[in-house]
Amino acid sequence: MKLLVFVLNKEEYLEDVLEAYVEAGVAGATILDSEGMGRFLAYEVPLFAGFKEFMKGNKPYNKTILSVIRNDSVVDRLKKLVDEVVGGLDNPGTGIMFTVPVDWSTGLVREEEEV
């Protein structure tokens, strides 16, 4: 079991990304409004205001999608689908996806109810 974290910088792709989640077999996910450290520092901390020019082209806000994955193959499928949607996660500024092991959970959608 893994926690899949995806920070989606291109928020305009959220709908397509969630469709990819469903297609890949992710039964549920939690979507958080989030913002990058660079944006916060440059726009909210006066000492770092001079770095705004280096933020050009970066998206100020993003979405963080959390989901617990039971089957590792889902991650592989999802990665391919998400790559198609956002144009490749290897491109800077697209998003960050990673997993961490989960050793216990409760409250998840039951396996037999998963889509």
Add this chain to the structure above:
Amino acid sequence: MASIRDYLEPGRVRVGLAADGKEGLIRAMVGLLAGDPSVGDAEAVAAAVLERERLAPTGLGEGCAVPHAHSPACSATRLVIATLAKPVGFDAPDGAPAKLVILMVGPTDAAGAHLKLLSKLARYLHDPDFRAAALAASDPSSLYELFVSRDG
């Protein structure tokens, strides 16, 4: 990461520096970089620091400020540190004028290094014991040693 020693010369530290207002202070501190081959047009550097001040104040509060700028006139990052004879307002969040000021200038292509250095300096200045020691420094060499020894 480079250390403060890489950016700060002992001769660019002052205790009880007298300056007339923010602009005068910035010009005086930039003036301490005279003769440094990595800092070209001092007027352009001072103008960049003042322009950066107009964007947002660099007063951190608790009597400290870190005016800074990137400038094409600089080919390397340099620091100047001074305690002031008379506090100077830097529009700090707590309204307290600055008694300890660190000027940082550097080239336009070193944003990452500047961000790290600014963060490090802010961390030092947020430490009440360090601030008190800096403000109590009786001579430039003590103040210089305080910063480089804090840096490890």
